[in-house]
Amino acid sequence: MNRRFKQAGIILAMLPILFVISCKTQKGKFEFVNPANESRILKGEKVALKLNFPQTEIDSVVYSVDGDIFERKTDTSSVVFNTDDFSYGNKRLSAKLYAQGKEDIAYSEITLVPPAPKPYAFEVVNTFPHDETAFTQGLYYDNGTLYESTGREGESTLRKVDLATGKVLQKIDLAANEFGEGMTIVGDKAYMLTWLNKKGYIYNKNTLQQVGSFDYQNSEKGWGLTHDGKRFIKSDGTNKLYFLDPVTLKETGSIAVFDDNGEVPNLNELEYVDGKVYANLYYGDRDEIAIINPETGLVEGKVNFVGLYDGKRAAVDNEFNGIAYKPDTKTFLVTGKLWNKLYEVRIKER
Known part of the structure; x- marks a missing residue:
């Protein structure tokens, strides 16, 4: 008999024995x-x-x-x-x-x-030029003026931008060893984070001159920053949102963010609108914004922006990033790192 067939016969003969042993083992396992x-x-x-x-x-x-x-x-x-x-x-x-x-x-x-988030779609209202050398980390629209923070060591800036033309009207550079991150405007001040330096800066929003600084306590990194009218809300790239004292900017607490798949990590640039936190999700080619209830940490909606940008994109360092709300039109301004366009969009339920 062919040796292979003989071996196969032995194995087949042993299968019932192995099955019985297996069943007995499983039956007794707690x-x-x-x-x-x-x-x-x-x-x-x-x-x-x-x-x-x-x-x-x-x-x-x-x-x-x-x-x-x-x-x-x-x-x-x-x-x-x-x-x-x-x-x-x-x-x-x-x-x-x-x-x-x-x-x-x-x-x-x-x-x-929690239950699955509601799906949202977008409608492009306007398209504007954007500085394609800007490694965008944060956006904020304030009474007709667009503020933008950019990253990368030696290239990080806080700037005022003309929305219609994309022209930089005014800017200030961060130190060469600092990597700029998200920012927001509260009153007459601009607040900006750094990535790994565990430090944030406060600027006069009109002159862009630094008027103060603050340190992080419980999070190692700075990613996104927004304000809900009573406190600052900060992200650090994890699935947590941190709450900061409105005066001292010391961390006073945090909440974990979840959707129907579990933890939602990579929370990035933030914008607070009508009781919800809109957060860029840093997932490379997954251009997505999560709509988060900051009181519960639940993702109540998601906006899929895949297909928004029609420019050529690299595999890394070209991610969708930057959210600014225009309350006069109830629209959002969004862009990405090194994108040559900035979009005004209207978000609506599918």
């Missing part, structure tokens, strides 16, 4: 059946926990979330996990089994998520 590991669960659901119990007399089972006990049982009867009692994000469900003087434990890593 583990979660529901929810399965790495499940995403809509917050608010009541989930019936189901485990594969060994065939032995049980003393007790202790159920926990992230180490906090929420249920104890002396049998294998059903337990309901009420997700309303817990916050959004990653959770570790555990069940500790006590039987015949021994302990065993089962885990299931899950993520509590």
Whole structure:
């Protein structure tokens, strides 16, 4: 007989034995059946926990979330996990089994998520020239004047720009070792972040002369900055929004941002409009803005801007970035790093 066929015959003969052994092994393993590991669960659901119990007399089972006990049982009867009692994000469900003087434990890593965000579309209202050497990090429209912050060491600036022509009217340079990031205007002052220096600067918005500075406390990086009328809101490239004191700019708290897939990282340039934070998502060729409720951290909407820019783009350092709101027309000004165009768009639900 051909050696290959002979070996195949031996393997086929062994399969029933292996199947029986496998079944016996699985049957005796203490583990979660529901929810399965790495499940995403809509917050608010009541989930019936189901485990594969060994065939032995049980003393007790202790159920926990992230180490906090929420249920104890002396049998294998059903337990309901009420997700309303817990916050959004990653959770570790555990069940500790006590039987015949021994302990065993089962885990299931899950993520509590909100409903899917509403999808939004855009309509281009106007197209303006933009300085294609500007590595755009932040935009702000203030009573007819467009303010823009740019990045890269040795090239970082804060500038006033003529919207219609894209001409730089006035600018100030940052130090050669500083990488400029997001900015916003509050009253007669402009506030601008740096990326890795853990420092922000305050300027007179009319003269662009520096009048102050501030340090970061709990975040290592500066990415985006906006103001909601009572406090500053800052991003650092993670899935967190940080709240800053309106006078001292010291960090007073933070909130994590989630959508139906879990954490939403890479929060970048920010703009606050009508109770929501509009955030660029730094995903390379995924030109997207998340609409975030800053009180809950939930992404309530997403705007897909893929196809907006018709210019040639590099794989990196040409990302969609920069959001400014025009309250007089209820439109947004958006652009990207090294783009030669800036767009005025109207955002609407699909």
